Amino acid sequence: MNTPIRLNTRDSIIEAAFVLFSRNPGASLSELAERAGVGRATLHRHFANRDDLVRTLALIAIEEMDAAADAASADAQSYSDALRQTLQALIPLGDRHGFLAREPLETDSDIAAEFKRLDRETNELVEAAKQEGLFDSGIPTAWITQVFDALLFAAWESIKLGESTNVQAVELAWQTLTLGLGATKK
């Protein structure tokens, strides 16, 4: 096999890390190991440094969000529909989103580039949806994208707090987005 080390352990660490670090980026590796149900030594066998870990997590998070967005867009009828499917697909990845938002990653140019690419993709999708008439053409695309991101986060929070179900959160976020920035102003 390519990686001789058991995948389950690695995945447990990664999953626990997203949960923990998305709430507290400064949490210690001991705490992470504990939450992952893994020894601290094992953690270091999989990730040499804290830097290595954080960097890996960032790339995974970006990759997963990217993949989820692509998959969601694949069978969409329009750019507007693709955007909605993307929203729906990204909300469950709130951990990843939160991790990327909270962890200070500016120093890392590789990651910054990947991050920028992901942002650009969202921007392009938003732009395309805008051209379809989903959004008011007078509203800056950058603002729409920011709101998209902000609503993504709000929806995830809402679900986490038990205020709404996944389906409800998607619906609320979508309504807020499209009515708030929609072409048909009252």
Next chain:
Amino acid sequence: MNTPIRLNTRDSIIEAAFVLFSRNPGASLSELAERAGVGRATLHRHFANRDDLVRTLALIAIEEMDAAADAASADAQSYSDALRQTLQALIPLGDRHGFLAREPLETDSDIAAEFKRLDRETNELVEAAKQEGLFDSGIPTAWITQVFDALLFAAWESIKLGESTNVQAVELAWQTLTLGLGATKK
């Protein structure tokens, strides 16, 4: 005088701390001292612990946001107007908002209580504006409040990135909020 220590130094530290910690909650005190243009020893003269500092900052942030919201609401014509004035008043306090959002403060019950109080005030204002017909009565108040917060953050980011002026950001956020959650659906 009450505090024999010069206020300028203390304020420099606090201001630098909001800027720094709102971006990176894990930044070292050395870095903070440097940014504040102050010796590390001086920093410890004003704030015994890191905990003391963070706790103080949190209380200041909450107090300032509270005061700004109250002042903004004071001469408003309606609850809806008060909400808009509040939005406008809170955006410049994005540092404080970001600090409170990023710094892990759950452990501190005092601060958690104050934080909750601030949140409840916003909730009440939103609820009142909802009753005035500003928002669709079918949308949960909790969601509206979350969106309000999210847009506050987005507006601050937008200004920070130089994408829009203060006035433009307020306008965009307000439009997004009221049209997105407004009573008159298309």
Next chain:
DNA sequence: ATCAAATGAGACATTATTGTCTCATGAATA
């Protein structure tokens, strides 16, 4: 059942950060 590989526990050294202290300097005040 055997063997190789991964793991957990824990000791250990290293490092970064924190917090304390002293002393000399500069600024405000009387």
Next chain:
DNA sequence: TATTCATGAGACAATAATGTCTCATTTGAT
């Protein structure tokens, strides 16, 4: 001018987190 007080610089100890290592145990595959 003399005095008081805040400050900066830096030495220092204490602490917390990190990273490395060893060894016994467990797990999975053959």
